[in-house]
């Protein structure tokens with residue numbers, strides 16, 4: 001009944017990167033793929049067709065801003081965008097930079113068996129700060 005995203009139990013609050021207009025970006029707990037970010041819609045909705053046209057286009061703008069930031073900060077060769085919602089039916093995009101040394105460049109991340117990589121607090125904060133710095137730069141640019 002309670003949606004984990006709406007109740008605030010996921011994503012982890014101390015993984016927050018930035019609060020945008022319609023969404024909040026968080027660093028994913030598993031950083032096996034460095035920079036893996038989740039972009040969570042602030043209001044509850046489960047499907048894109050539940051959004052207004054304006055919300056959908058704003059959502060794409062916010063995804064784009066985050067994806068561009070990930071590309072610069074992590075030197076990504078490609079970005080994956082995944083909207084699944086099977087486990088948590090509340091619109092949230094997984095935005096995953098894929099790097100040059102990616103262990104499985106042709107596969108979606110879900111199929112890549114790995115031990116989740118949880119960063120120590122300092123390392124996580126450092127990663128978040130790099131993104132915030134770039135996002136602020138982007139938005140203050142003319």
Ligand SMILES: [Zn+2]
Pocket residue numbers: 003004005006007043044045089090
């Ligand atoms: Zn929800």
